[in-house]
Amino acid sequence: MSRLWRRELWRLAALVAVGALVGWPFALIGTGVAVGLGLYLFYQLRQLHALQEWLTHHPHDEPPAASGLWGELFDRLYRYQKGQRITQRRLRDTLRRIQESSEAMRDSVVMLDRHGDMEWWNSAAERMLGLQPAHDRGQHITNLLRDPRFVDYFHARAYSEPLTLSSPIDDNMILQFQITLYGDDERLLMARDITRLHRLEQMRRDFVANVSHELRTPLTVLTGYLETYGDMAELLPDRLSRGIGQMQSQTRRMQNLVNDLLLLSRLENDRGGLDDVRLDPASLLEAVRRDAEALSAGQHHIEVEIAEPRGLRGSEKELHSAVSNLAFNAVRYAGEGSHIVLRWRPWKGGACLEVEDDGEGIDPLHIPRLTERFYRVDKGRSTATGGTGLGLAIVKHVLLRHDARLEIDSRLGEGATFRCLFPVERLIATNDEIASTSNAARQSGSA
Incomplete structure (x- = not known):
């Protein structure tokens, strides 16, 4: 472009010089220079008019014929327009294909x-x-x-x-x-x-609920007769006595499974909220601790820690069931001699019900699936300890009904921590906090 600009400047200088030479014999040098500049300006305006006509009326045609700087400008604009039209065509084709695929x-x-x-x-x-x-x-x-x-x-x-x-x-x-x-x-x-999937899921829930409900009656009959025969064990042969004991054990296990299935069904189908009451987490954890110690039979050290003064709004029965499942799992799987802590503490604006143990821990590979129904890390050990495989699924659904979530942190050989994280909306101020807030409001009003 520098060469073209020099040529354009030489053209301007030549027109000015010719005008000056033509006017010099007549003592009209200034007039001659003005005429030369006028001719140059007329040429530039003519090229601008040609550019405007081309861009306005014939943008897709070949550019006007021109030389020098204007010829270079026309050629560059034409090549730019051509490239833009190709790009736009590609974009339109891409957009059309996207829309067609979306329509499909x-x-x-x-x-x-x-x-x-x-x-x-x-x-x-x-x-x-x-x-x-x-x-x-x-x-x-x-x-x-x-x-x-x-x-x-x-x-x-x-x-x-x-x-x-x-x-x-x-x-x-x-x-x-x-x-x-x-x-x-x-x-x-x-x-x-997902209407079809939703209906299938509802059918599954109804089937499980109905079957579980129908199983309760025959199990109750079996349990009654087995208890009667168990009371007469001394009158029966040894082989028959041992068989009755095993049947009683398996019947109790089946009853636990049916009860858990019915509880899960109720948690899934009921919206909840009708039995929300003010709970004292300290009393709740203390009750769970006593139940866990009875299950442990002195094989674990279980304690309660309270670091959060606020209470909790929720269903006492459901939350007791959830925390009990976590505590009983710790007793069953942490290992003999383990230290188990039931804790209520603040957590990122809300609060946390936490069950922590220093036992065998869980491979992180299993953690994403722990809340699935009947999923077991060690099937043989779970069967031996009497677990149904539904405990953590129950915990998950109870927390969902309380706007909370379950967080699991564990490593093999490093113990496990199960956290029930509640939002601040589920917390209830203590009586001291309520009194302090009321006093502050009264003082603000009097001021």
Whole structure:
């Protein structure tokens, strides 16, 4: 470009010089220079007009013919436009393929801008969510999905887990919503129809609940007769006496399994909250400690530590069951002579019910599956200790009903810690704190 600029400057200088020479014989050197500059300006304006006409009316045609600096400018603009058209064509083709593939999906796909307004969606979203292109484009997603649970899910920006709700246009259709962040804080909303899976899961729950309930009557009959025969053991042959003892043991194990299945079924199907009361965690842990010591029969050292003064709001029966399961697991699997601590302490704004032992520990490989039903780290040992394989599943569901979660920390040979983490909304101030707050309010009002 420097060579072209020098040529352009030489052209300007030549026009000025010619104008000056033409005007010199007539003593009009200034007029001649002005004429030369005018001709140069006219040439530049003509090229600008040609550029404007080309870009405005014929941008896809060949550029106007020109030489020098203007010719180079026209050529560069033409090559840039050509490259941009190729890039745009590729982007349009890519976007078209993405839209076609999205249209072929059975799941709903909705693209949201950074404000949450709907920009584009596929036909499945129209069927599942009732979106209408003529009215809903540009609307905020919460204007369509007004369920408070979805609104909270959308604004929480914690999208690691999906949300299950009914379709806004059909209560019988169950949808699983998942939001993904991308680009400039934009969102991709996907909704999957899980009605069939939901019905199958409900059928499974009903089947387990019904079978467990129906098993209680025959087990009760068997238990009654076995107790009667057990009282007459001295009158029976030794082989028959041993058989009755084994049958009693297995019947008790079956009863425990049925009771746990029924409890799990109730936890899954009931929404809870009706039996929420103010609990004293210290009293709760002390009651669990006594039960655990009875199970331990002096083989473990069990103690309670209280470091959180606030109380807890929840179901006493359910929380007692959850903490008991954790404590009994520690007694069964930590090993003889282990030290077990039942602890209530603060935890990141909320509070934590904690069961810690210094026993054999658990391989971290098993931790993600510990809350699955009937999952056992050591099947032989679990059977020998009388476990049903449902204890941690019960703990998980109890905590879900209390807005809490279970956290497990363990290493082989380093013991295990099971934490029940409760949010601050589940905590209740002590009487001293309530009195202090009331006094502060009264003093503020008097001031």
